[in-house]
Amino acid sequence: MASSSDRVSASDLESLKLASPHWQYRLWLVCICVGMLLFFTQVTAFFPVLPLYLTHRWGQTAPVGLVVGAMAAGLLLFRPWIGVLIDRWGRKPILWLGLVMMLGILPLYGWSPSPQWLMGVRVLHGISQAALATASQTMLADLVPVDRRTAMMGYLAMSNTIGFSLGPLLGAYVYATNGFTALLFTLMGLTILGLIISLPLPWLFRCSQKASSHSSQNSLRQSIQFLWKYILTFPIRDATFIFFIGSFLHGSVVTFLPLFIDNAAIFYSLNALIAVLVRFGLGRWGGVVSQRWIISMAILCSGSALIGLSRLPQQLVWWSILYGLGFGALFPVLSAIVSLSAPTKVRGRVYSFFLAGFDGGMTLGGAGVQPLAQGLSLSGLFTLLGGIGCSISLVAFHQFAKPVVPQEQSD
Template structure:
């Protein structure tokens, strides 16, 4: 009999995560416009997005390690407080330089809180339903991705940036309040005995490195999407770019539970390989976009691609790690995600400055090809190892 998945802890965790990501997603398509309005170019936009992810990257391993040693709750609350204060501070920032500095601080809070939410999810979800459970957990993020950008763009256009930043901060406060309810697993929230492992081993989980590498590669393309799709649409004179985010997130919502069940029953190949093919197709399609319909079609393709890959890689990461290193494993995984977004935002933004957004998305499609090559090498090496081990066993037995 399967363990119960939909507990009060799990539902409250999903709601709390949704509130945090909703406030965050409202800023994704609007901050590039804010930077442009204050005299920034594509490189400046890339830096504002990229530097945020760099500080999140730096803090995640420490947050995951601290969560394993001190418990989940104190690290989560500190991260959420930093997030709330940072978003409120956007209201008084008027220059690109100050915004960049504030984004560095915001990245610390974001990195801490999202790492711990993912760790709490891995504590709560039954091990035999991990792919399915992490898929449903990811729905809270996907729904925020669907609603947040549309809401953010509408508020920006109708009420301006003051109200936008205020509401974003209020949603983060909602996440902070909900996080004080019963979302903590009794084991995961207890400080663990003193660890005798070297300090660096508590920060990263070696077993999480390969799926995290794949996530890093995919996240580079995601950095190009979230940083520049609004400006790309403006360049092409396409209205209502919010529908790109809506369609993309709707497809994430549809595919995540399906991907999770396939992962649990059949393994990672049947989700990670098709996801890569869809990603290549999506980014080439974006590069040739000339109409709102083209933009929505590309969003659908990219949504299915990302929805197949991201939750499956996270579940694979957790499956490869031991319970006492889940915080470190999640920190490793999300650090790779952040690093990829940062690389994508900064390098692809600089590339777009010298070429065009269309050329930039063609380059992003090639990055998906690299993902498939790396994953293909892993499959080939794994099969050869299994064959070699079987041969050795036959030789010993004979």
């Protein structure tokens, strides 16, 4: 733990940035982005492998959707509490909590004696992801000034997507050549590297120790009311809903695509590569294009790609590109909207609510779609999912006609 002199309250963030050398400030941003790249490489390495591992070890009756979706269930259930801890304890302690948990969880994948045990491991994996990802994004929002936030969210999302691109290829290669145990050791090595990279990051505490120790029940009640005032109104409410739908589609793709086509790893990696290019463009020119058009066209591209994939799976490359255009554009724009609309005082909890949209969507897209996958052909399932995405694009176009007003006050 850092000494008291290393602890920085949210009110001192601007002073911290001004007092820090320019190279150190850039180092912090690079550490956050590279750390997220390594993390998402690790997470997505399971995408093409886990459904195959389950069916190989426990047969065709293995509950693939439930096991894959259990990770998102862990995210969904614990993300709100993670947000509270981020605002109370600080960003870096929760980031480290996620990394340390990851080191303990990965060996349990190989040890689990049944799918039910593996579901519990996936829930724990989801908790560690909630801690690491939420703390990283909240820290980035703290450090980056308003006029650069959309750009940096684009670069952070680009780093995530590079991980999405590398992970499936890494997972498929190591699993095919050396087996599941070798894959787990590889991912543990990436986690240790992530711990090392996080060492230079500053200790950003939301409140000073004195303020937090003397908070009253009345001030806690006011803080909760203050929080709900933001998350139940535009634009955070609407951004979370759209993010939920996009994640729902992605959860189904992650869970069932390896069972629909043989080369699912190519789809994951190619669409992630396209998403990297899209997010790089958003990082540089995202403020030029209307957020309304970006959001609605992004979800339309994702839905259209799933319909095309269900009808003409042999055109996998084109549908991967189209899906990557939508997948790449959606998160950074919605994330920037939330960061601009959430005051510093409740940013950790607001971000946890927003990212819970991802958790809920991934859970429903995996475990929730399992009954539909048993009653429909996989082709019919992807057609249905694509239709949902195309329909929601109209909702997004209508809702985000309203202007987004930045909220930078911290009290």
